[in-house]
Amino acid sequence: MPMLSISPFFLLIPLFFFFLTHLSNPNATAVAAAADFLKLPLLHKPPFSSPSQSLSSDTHRLSLLFSRPNPTLKSPLISGASTGSGQYFVDIRLGTPPQSLLLVADTGSDLVWVKCSACRNCSHHPPSSAFFPRHSSSFSPFHCFDPHCRLLPHAPPHHCNHTLLHSPCRFLYSYADGSLSSGFFSKETTTLKTLSGSEIHLKGLSFGCGFRISGPSVSGAQFNGARGVMGLGRGSISFSSQLGRRFGNKFSYCLMDYTLSPPPTSFLMIGGGLHSLPVNNATKISYTPLQINPLSPTFYYITINSITIDGVKLPINPAVWEIDEQGNGGTVVDSGTTLTYLTKTAYEEVLKSVRRRVKLPNAAELTPGFDLCVNASGESRRPSLPRLRFRLGGGAVFAPPPRNYFLETEEGVMCLAIRAVESGNGFSVIGNLMQQGFLLEFDKEESRLGFTRRGCGLP
Incomplete structure (x- = not known):
């Protein structure tokens, strides 16, 4: 949310118990041996067209709430400026074969979720921008009795059908301004592209496949260009927590001055960081x-x-x-x-x-x-x-x-x-x-x- 963007985003207060999950990544040993960290770029897109517009958006968000180095994942952060957003985006690829998606990097929420192709009220986004589970051989929704399903801060009441063998885990994730995303809580293989151009494949990322998305925080101007949210909060289902045990239980980022020309690259690191x-x-x-x-x-x-x-x-x-x-x-x-x-x-x-x-x-x-x-x-x-x-x-x-x-x-x-x-x-x-x-x-x-x-x- 740099310069003229005062982009509001997800100040959520979920109450749920902490449970550290981790990803089963067969490539993790090779990654650790090859480098101390993986660095992912953060992409920033141009902010709102006027300071008053961005300020009102930010105010809306806030007013509604009140030994050995560990291997590191390091990702570029993408500016949201070109689409009128003040958010920082992370480019991840989900599924097998991978599908590229821009997710908002947000330390104020926990859930990782993407807009899925079955979304019923997503006319504000083109269908091609969604994640297509049916095109991925590694997509798997959690069963509603799976322990991962209990990690959600809340879910629709009586969402588990005891008579169905394949009753999926449903999530309903709401934000302070009434925005929400709902769908199936699932797991998938994630591919992260580093600044050097190399790729890391991580299996078993828990995420929400969103079928219903509504509200200003997830469909307004500040969300333009994003396909979902990478929650980086302290809760057990956040992206940083899921990778935490394997990568030292820490993450870091650097947000560079977007007004410089050419703008320097911002980045997100999961792992080693300052060390x-x-x-x-x-x-x-x-x-x-x-x-x-x-x-x-x-x-x-x-x-x-x-x-x-x-x-x-x-x-x-x-x-x-x-x-x-x-x-x-x-x-x-x-x-x-x-x-x-x-x-x-x-x-x-x-x-x-x-x-x-x-x-x-x-x-x-x-x-x-x-x-x-x-x-x-x-x-x-x-x-x-x-x-x-x-x-x-x-x-x-x-x-x-x-x-x-x-x-x-x-x-x-x-x-x-x-x-x-x-x-x-x-x-x-x-x-x-x-x-x-x-x-x-x-x-x-x-x-x-x-x-x-x-x-x-x-x-």
Whole structure:
């Protein structure tokens, strides 16, 4: 969700027990011997046509919720810009022979699902964009009594027919804004193409074959170009969890500055991550503990202790960052949201301090949806803007460059790309624009988030 895209995506709070599944991959030993990791490109497509359109989309999403190196899978992340989406896509191939599909990479949900050819209400997508199970010799739906079926957060009531020998496992996966995908929970062989052009075949990926898809999150403009979702959340059915045991129970990604020309490649890695960096780069890694919210087990929570602007600590009560007994509050790191959202009292302090310290004149008009916009048209070089630093749990300091939180909404106009969480029960969100240029590692084994600007490439 970079630049003008504030693409909302799947802030889901499923309640289900954790169960670590793994893929039976006969090629895994060969993969480990050949390389420490497999790197998959993340593809990013152009954002929305206007900042106000993208902001309303993002706000809609948020307002409705409140020893030895392990082998690594490394995949390119594809920009969604060319189709009007602000999402990052992963290109995977499903089935035997493989069928190519673009899936949204989303740390805010768990289920991996694709639109299947039997979809009954998918007129908004051409039939050729669907996955065809009948064309795959390795497709197999789970039986409704299969233990994998119980891993789903919820399923249609009485979906298991005790009298039928081949009663499939049905899934119904809903999102905060009422969007849903439903169909058969199945398993399939997956082919991943690496940055080097090599291929890895993984057997037994659990995924949803969607026959009914509805709602803005899965059929609106922000979903344009996608054929499904690669859930990367903390739950047992996510893509990262299914590969977790074999690949070190961690994944990482690097979201590069899409405004550069030509745009550099972003990537997703399942496995080794930061430990595969050269020693001189590895020394620059910072870690902060991942928090667990039992009422929202999907999300990756971190702790913000304080915020400073130009070295001055803001007077924000630390209690505003805490998760309460009802599961409200806290701060989530999310690849599916573009802007950063802070709890209202914290946002007001940030806005007040930035407004007081910014040296540029105000823009003639505010870009709709933003509270602070400045006129940078007279600046021949990069404008001087206030420096923001987050002090996190464990003593780590996250200090993004100004371009990660000031967005050029039109030529010569830059706006503060941080918003307030309007809901009193909502959580703060570190969006993907704030994450640009950092290599982030989600280490579930050690329950920590690592980040560095080394080894990713500076934006």
